Amino acid sequence: MPSVHLADRGVVRVSGEDAKTFLDNLITCDLGRVSLHTARFGALLTPQGKILFDFIVFQAPDEIGGGYYLDVLKVFAPDLAKRLGFYKLRAKVTVEDMSDAMAVVAGWVDPKPDDEVGLVSEDPRLPELGWRAIIAAQDAAEFAGEEAQHYHVRRIALGVPEGGRDFLFGDAFPHEALMDQLHGVDFDKGCYVGQEVVSRMQHRGTARTRIVPAVYEGGFAADVGVEVTAGDKALGTTGTGINGRGLIMIRLDRATDALAAGHVIRAGGIPVTLEKPSWIGFPFPGEVATGTEAGHG
Incomplete structure (x- = not known):
């Protein structure tokens, strides 16, 4: 099946009894729309509304400890974990960089694999991108049927940008990176970091x-x-x-x-x-x- 191991992607885990509220108050997507079978595209912004990190958020089942797993560009995973730690304060959450233990894989054409493989979802940005999954690192070779470049050929042909590749982190607003078009911003959710700037850009059409x-x-x-x-x-x-x-x-x-x-x-x-x-x-x-x-x- 056409699938790839996206070796340039890492994983940050946010767990604990306050994990949902903690993340929901920080990021652009609504965690109420994330489920065990449905991931969500989102970002952590600066207070000025620019993208610091973009990622795909998966929810983990309780039998493996619950919480949320963020599929992020691997080189930025330590920085994302550190940044989330700054916001932790008294929240009952644990933030971990799991990039050594977990891997990100993606596929298209064939149906998505069973949940036994790991955390699996249709790509939340665009159905044509196929499916995406977070799995144990030792299992990644099973999904390395294609070179990663084949995934990027498809992504670029579909017009889907990625942070750190098509725009610089800390330099672009969500609208500029098409996050409003790719379901990366939930405009009907409550406050999050940078929300006022993003909402104003949406309502005034100033992108x-x-x-x-x-x-x-x-x-x-x-x-x-x-x-x-x-x-x-x-x-x-x-x-x-x-x-x-x-x-x-x-x-x-x-x-x-x-x-x-x-x-x-x-x-x-x-x-x-x-x-x-x-x-x-x-x-x-x-x-x-x-x-x-x-x-x-």
Whole structure:
């Protein structure tokens, strides 16, 4: 079956009788929507509303100690555990970096594996991404049927960004990283760190910068962090790219103006065409110029 061991992902566990309330008061997603079979995409933000860490939250059954397991970029797992520890105060919770003992795997096409494998869920961001699971590290080889690059080819083709790859932590708002489109922010939940800024951006529609998918001319892709331009104006920077497709973070208004003026958008000097996935609901560059809006929220 098409599945991969995402060796660059780590796991942080938050357990204890106050674990749910503790996490719910900190992160963007509503833990009331997390269950034993349903994970949730979320993030921990700065008080100014920028993403410090993005992750997928799984709930563990009581027979293995309960609590929540956060699937996060492995190099940032120690920092996430430390940051959560800062907020602990008198809460009855334990925060542990479990990255050495646990592994993250993902798969698509075939149905998700049974719960006996570990903590398993459909990918909460987008159904087309398939399923995702946290399992014992010693079992990861069983799911290493494909190279991890195959997963990222699929992710990029679907237009789904990841923190630490397509944007810098501490530098992007959830809307810029498409978390509002990928079910990473529950706008009807209570307060959490950075909530006021994110809610204001949602209600006022002030997200001018977004990550969008792009198709590169010639089948190549620019390196990460290269300038995106149109005419003599800078629009933004590139994220990850593979096989002629990539993700770029750009100013939507500048891209719209450039296209209306007939300018070619270039990433690292390579012409690119912006491509709107069906799941994106905000007005896309080119649509505003023609007065149309497509997609769904």
